[in-house]
Amino acid sequence: MKAAIVTIGDEILIGQIVDTNSGFIAKALDKIGIGVHEMLSVSDDKQHILKTLSQLQNKVEVVIMTGGLGPTKDDITKKTLSEYFNDELVVHDGVLAHVTQMIEQYFKKPITQLNKDQALVPSKSEVLFNQVGTAPGMWMEREGTVFISLPGVPFEMKYLIENEVIPRLIAKYERPFIIHKTLLTYGVGESLLAERIEAWEDGLPEFIKLAYLPSPGRVRLRLSARGTNEEELQNALADEINKLKPQIADCLVGFEEEDTLEVVLGRLLKDKGFTIATAESCTGGKIAATFTSVAGSSVYFKGSVVSYATEVKENVLQIPSRLIEENGVVSTAVAEEMARSIQNLMQVDFAISTTGNAGPSKGDDAADLGTVFIGIATPNGVFSEEFNYGQPREKVIDRAVNKGLELIYKEILKNY
Numbered sequence: 256m257k258a259a260i261v262t263i264g265d266e267i268l269i270g271q272i273v274d275t276n277s278g279f280i281a282k283a284l285d286k287i288g289i290g291v292h293e294m295l296s297v298s299d300d301k302q303h304i305l306k307t308l309s310q311l312q313n314k315v316e317v318v319i320m321t322g323g324l325g326p327t328k329d330d331i332t333k334k335t336l337s338e339y340f341n342d343e344l345v346v347h348d349g350v351l352a353h354v355t356q357m358i359e360q361y362f363k364k365p366i367t368q369l370n371k372d373q374a375l376v377p378s379k380s381e382v383l384f385n386q387v388g389t390a391p392g393m394w395m396e397r398e399g400t401v402f403i404s405l406p407g408v409p410f411e412m413k414y415l416i417e418n419e420v421i422p423r424l425i426a427k428y429e430r431p432f433i434i435h436k437t438l439l440t441y442g443v444g445e446s447l448l449a450e451r452i453e454a455w456e457d458g459l460p461e462f463i464k465l466a467y468l469p470s471p472g473r474v475r476l477r478l479s480a481r482g483t484n485e486e487e488l489q490n491a492l493a494d495e496i497n498k499l500k501p502q503i504a505d506c507l508v509g510f511e512e513e514d515t516l517e518v519v520l521g522r523l524l525k526d527k528g529f530t531i532a533t534a535e536s537c538t539g540g541k542i543a544a545t546f547t548s549v550a551g552s553s554v555y556f557k558g559s560v561v562s563y564a565t566e567v568k569e570n571v572l573q574i575p576s577r578l579i580e581e582n583g584v585v586s587t588a589v590a591e592e593m594a595r596s597i598q599n600l601m602q603v604d605f606a607i608s609t610t611g612n613a614g615p616s617k618g619d620d621a622a623d624l625g626t627v628f629i630g631i632a633t634p635n636g637v638f639s640e641e642f643n644y645g646q647p648r649e650k651v652i653d654r655a656v657n658k659g660l661e662l663i664y665k666e667i668l669k670n671y
Contacts, residue, residue, distance in 0.1 A: 257292040263322035288430030322407030324390040350374040383419040437511040441661040472657030524555035534597035537611035572596040585622035590639040594630030606632035
């Protein structure tokens, strides 16, 4: 069973906003056994939208569109759908009552004609009631394809996907099972990893596919099984993973299952009752931002000092100026002293520090561009490691962030 996702809006095509809706919808469909055949972004142009709908008709079973449902004149999706289905727009009383209540009671202002027009829907559509916004979703069917139109505002789209769209799709279609297992590896590049597990990969059953998902410093191995018997798929995946694990034991962090390393690490810290803080120079607070992107991280993450300038290292972290003069600001000695200092300052069990030359020009130190020292403070002492990530700057920072998380994760697993 196949689906297509269509985002409507010039703001996406000119790069003014990033399309996050498609990724969310694709994951939601995948979980219920509906594969996404293609994703498209189209302009706020009636003919462009009509052509897209016609091309997708009977090519896929489900088309989910987001965007173009607002109250302004450039939001033309409803009018275009009416034309495609040879239909007319009519006022939906339930939607009108909801819009009126939201505008008058929540926004404390009188309803306008533009607001009332939000209640206009194609007469042949089934309204998907939007409790968190004014633009309703719409469900329309033609021949072998269901067309679903949703607002582009992410939190409204998510509400409708979870509460209206997915339950209806489950009720309407018999779907295969699609099961994913993702293994998270660190420290071994994609090509070397592929060489190492080539024989195992060649022996996979036809219904199990392997995908390599590389990013700076890490590679995710996603196994996907598709079929009609869920138990058989689960057992087959478990067997293949058991064969694989010994071959990647030195770089395997664990199973991601949609959880990133920061989530896995946070769970480990929380389960063990440990706390952590960071002192960052070249990474500019990105490790701290990564920790705090996880809900509930305040239980284990206590804070950070972004000591970007040398004087901040000296004045805030109390790094002795003599130590910096003798070793350079980008050095093992400074990285370890930063980690030790933030550990004491924040009164935490563990700490991560970074100091380096991310580029593209050198700062307060003559170390080669791409050089990064990462310090790790633990309850039993402090150590550091040196890395050189080359250029560009973005790669250096991303790799340093990932390596810092990897080092602390492995240290906790190994010794605590």
